Amino acid sequence: MTKKLKSQIGDGMIETLVTLVILAIGALALIKFQAYLAYNNGVMRQQGEAMIIATKQLETLRNFLDLTSPSSYSPLYSNIANQTTTVAGTSANFTTIANVSTFASPTYKEIDLTISWTDRRNNVQTRTLSSQVAGIAPANEGGVM
Numbered sequence: 362m363t364k365k366l367k368s369q370i371g372d373g374m375i376e377t378l379v380t381l382v383i384l385a386i387g388a389l390a391l392i393k394f395q396a397y398l399a400y401n402n403g404v405m406r407q408q409g410e411a412m413i414i415a416t417k418q419l420e421t422l423r424n425f426l427d428l429t430s431p432s433s434y435s436p437l438y439s440n441i442a443n444q445t446t447t448v449a450g451t452s453a454n455f456t457t458i459a460n461v462s463t464f465a466s467p468t469y470k471e472i473d474l475t476i477s478w479t480d481r482r483n484n485v486q487t488r489t490l491s492s493q494v495a496g497i498a499p500a501n502e503g504g505v506m
Contacts, residue, residue, distance in 0.1 A: 404480050407452045408488065414448050415476040415490050418457050422472055423494050438496055441470050453478040468496030 425436045446457045455478045462471045472494065477487040 400482065403452070404486065407450075407478060407480060407486065410450045410452055411455055411476045411478060411486070411488055414450060414455050415457060415474055415488065418446060418459070418476075419472060419474050419490055419492055422459060422461075422474075423492060425494075426499060438470075438494070441472070441494060450478075453480070470494045470496070
C-alpha cells in the first residue's frame with residue numbers, strides 16, 4: 362500500500378461518526394422543540410377556554426334588567442358586586458375574581474375580572490378583562506341625553 366492510502370484508513374469511519382453526532386444533535390433539538398410546541402399548544406387551548414369562561418362571567422354581571430325594582434327573576438344593577446367563582450373546565454380548573462368599583466358622577470360600575478388557572482407545568486396563568494356598566498335602566502339605554 363502506498364503511504365497516501367495508509368493515511369486515509371479510518372477517515373471514512375471518523376466522517377461517519379461526525380455525521381452521526383451532528384444528526385443526533387439535530388434530532389435532540391427537534392424533540393425539545395416538539396415538547397415546547399406541545400406545551401404552548403396546551404396553554405393556548407387553556408387560554409381560549411379561560412377567555413370564553415371569563416367573557417360569559419362578565420356578560421352575566423353586565424346582564425341586569427332593572428336598577429331598583431326587585432323581583433324574583435330580574436337581576437339588578439345593585440347586584441353587580443365583587444365575587445369569586447370556580448369553574449371546572451375541560452382542560453383545567455379556572456378561578457374568576459370580579460373586582461367591582463362604583464362611581465357616582467356619572468353613575469357607572471367598572472368591572473375588572475381576573476381569571477387564573479394552573480397549567481401542566483404548575484405555572485399559574487392569569488388573564489384580565491375589564492368592562493364598564495352604566496347605571497342606566499336598560500329600557501332607557503337608547504335615549505338621547
